[in-house]
Amino acid sequence: MPASEFQLIERHFARLGAARADVLLGVGDDCALLQVPADRQLAVSIDTLVEGTHFFPGVDPESLGHKALAVNLSDLAAMGAEPAWVTLALTLPRVDEPWLAGFCRGFARLAARHQVQLVGGDTTRGPLSISVQVHGFVEPGRALRRDQAQAGDQVYVTGSLGDAGLALLAAGGGYDAGDRLAALQQQLDWPQPRISVGQALRPLCRCAIDISDGLLADLGHICEKSHLGATLRQAALPLSEAVADYVRATGDWSIPLAAGDDYELCLVVPAEHQAEVGRIARTLDVPLTLIGQMEPGAGIRCIDAAGNPVSDLQGGYDHFRNT
Numbered sequence: 001m002p003a004s005e006f007q008l009i010e011r012h013f014a015r016l017g018a019a020r021a022d023v024l025l026g027v028g029d030d031c032a033l034l035q036v037p038a039d040r041q042l043a044v045s046i047d048t049l050v051e052g053t054h055f056f057p058g059v060d061p062e063s064l065g066h067k068a069l070a071v072n073l074s075d076l077a078a079m080g081a082e083p084a085w086v087t088l089a090l091t092l093p094r095v096d097e098p099w100l101a102g103f104c105r106g107f108a109r110l111a112a113r114h115q116v117q118l119v120g121g122d123t124t125r126g127p128l129s130i131s132v133q134v135h136g137f138v139e140p141g142r143a144l145r146r147d148q149a150q151a152g153d154q155v156y157v158t159g160s161l162g163d164a165g166l167a168l169l170a171a172g173g174g175y176d177a178g179d180r181l182a183a184l185q186q187q188l189d190w191p192q193p194r195i196s197v198g199q200a201l202r203p204l205c206r207c208a209i210d211i212s213d214g215l216l217a218d219l220g221h222i223c224e225k226s227h228l229g230a231t232l233r234q235a236a237l238p239l240s241e242a243v244a245d246y247v248r249a250t251g252d253w254s255i256p257l258a259a260g261d262d263y264e265l266c267l268v269v270p271a272e273h274q275a276e277v278g279r280i281a282r283t284l285d286v287p288l289t290l291i292g293q294m295e296p297g298a299g300i301r302c303i304d305a306a307g308n309p310v311s312d313l314q315g316g317y318d319h320f321r322n323t
């Protein structure tokens, strides 16, 4: 490997994020050596972002570094896991140090915030692509799994729905969001993984998912894996003012229900814990909203304020199920 690549690794990746005592050997050898606590299971997930597919060419490298880690931490959040380590495989078209410095700044700030250390990776030349693998800890048997919902459980969602989707629609010229565009863009470019929510609710909860592919698709995964259906109350869905305006103006609920890239959590909690969930919700840094419940059967129904099924949504969901 040319010396410049060693220098690149030393300069940008050798000390990135938290400095953790359970990293016995980090960046610099053939492998990292990591100590998993004796009383924990390891939760592992990987996600790849490809230029032109997952992000626009020319996007701010700092937000890209943030997002590449955030989408992975979101998967740990959805398991109720505590983040620990991360590896990074970067394919770069050329060595662009200012770009790399910006990327690492965004990545490192989020890593430090969640006590995550970069422990290894790979750097190659080619079309811009970023693979991040995260590792976290969870108490044995206590991970939040998609197949653990029960009929009667209540369905909660964090944050608000559809902001990233509306930002994408606006960026493509499909909607004029006016002076709300910047706030929407913020949600798209700087998603905040809901680590604290997954951990705070894990004692009460057996089942969660992150809604990276949109609420209907991802809650649909819980329905399928748990062999259940769900009913959502449309009027209860948490919407930002921008998305509420959009829905009022267009009647199109597909943005909050089916657009992806929100990285909020959908959590399924036994109804007996409702009061306790409410108490915990007041301590969280993000809204947590009760939007529906799990029930016997299959598929997702949406009902309006009067309790009547919202017919045009059914088609949207079926369409999604078949993709």
Ligand code: ADP
Pocket (backbone or CB within 6 Å): 001, 009, 013, 026, 027, 028, 029, 030, 031, 087, 088, 089, 090, 118, 119, 120, 121, 122, 123
């Ligand atoms: P090898 O030849 O054994 O695959 P490399 O030369 O690819 O090793 O990498 C040298 C060291 O630098 C390894 O410890 C590797 O984990 C680390 N490394 C390389 N690229 C990255 C990166 N993008 N992020 C973090 N660590 C990296």
Ligand code: MG
Pocket (backbone or CB within 6 Å): 121, 122, 123
């Ligand atoms: Mg290598």
